[in-house]
Amino acid sequence: MAPPPGRMAWIGTLTLVIRTIGKLNDVHLFVACPDGCAGRRCFFEGLMNRRIPTQARAQATRRAILDATYAMLGEMEPEEISTVAIAGRAGVPVGSIYRYYANRTDIFRALAEQAMELVDTPFEDMLLSGANIEVLVENAIGLLLANNTVADMRLLRLIRLSPELVDVWTGSNRRVEAAVIAAIQARNPRLPEPVQQAAGCVICHSVLAGVDMIMASESAVERDYLQRELVEMAVGYMKALVERV
Structure with missing residues (x-):
């Protein structure tokens, strides 16, 4: 007796699947199954391994x-x-x-975090190095001014103005401010903590404002003068803090 038509169709489909799997096995899409299936190959695991980077x-x-x-x-x-x-x-x-x-903003965030890290880490290390004040201030301001390409400036403006990214900027400022306060405390532990906190805030915000002014200038001569005066101001204030009783 011949099998029913429905059963013949099912057998035909099963045969096609088996042949397809056999062909896939021939092109090495299969890997050894980790579940210990006695040498059988696991198609789906092999396929997923190809897709996961x-x-x-x-x-x-x-x-x-x-x-x-x-x-x-x-x-x-x-x-x-x-x-x-x-x-x-x-x-x-x-x-x-x-x-x-997730989106374009997420890419900008990753780029901004990378940019801030490239400045913040050496800046932090510099402040905590124990170098003399003149060298410390000059190098620190020079580092802040080093990243001044068109791309850097656009990225910086973006993270300062975008509500979705401004936390990257404020987080970087807090980190640098904490390092400045630690540098002040290390050089004059006699200063009361509220004075250290206020001094760190004043130094950070005044130096950043000065750096913005320098970067905005289109005159190389003016930028040079502004940078020198900014260094003089910061060095003078730092020395006054260190010597304060």
Whole structure:
């Protein structure tokens, strides 16, 4: 007796699936099953392993995305940059961007955090190094002025003005201010804590305002004079704090 038509269709489908799996096995999409299935191959695990990026590849992709975004900031304003354009510049699929970043703002945040870290860590180390005040102040202000490319300035303006990113800026300021206070305390532990706190706040905000003024100047001669006067002011105040009884 011939099998019912429905059963024949089911057998045909099962045969097709088995043949397909066999072909996939031939092109090595299968890996050894970790569940100990006596040498059988596990198709879905092999397929997923192909889709999950390795750590090195993921880092390279993220790096390409951030580098592309920074390069584009040197050419256009942040609001003109789209995730599609970033993907094209980075040479990655648009989907890869959303694998690592929720949106364009998330990319800007990662770039801003990286930029702040590149300044804050050496600035912090410098303040806590015990160097003499003249060298300390001159090098610290020089470091703040070093990152002054068009891309740097646009990124800095973005994180200072964007409600979604301003916490990166305020967090960086708090970190630097804490290092300044620690430097003051190390040089004159006799100063009352409220004075140390106030002095750290005054130094940070006055120096940052001076740096903004220098960066905004289009005259190289004026920038040089402004920088020298800013250093003189900060050195004088720091020395007064150290000598205060």
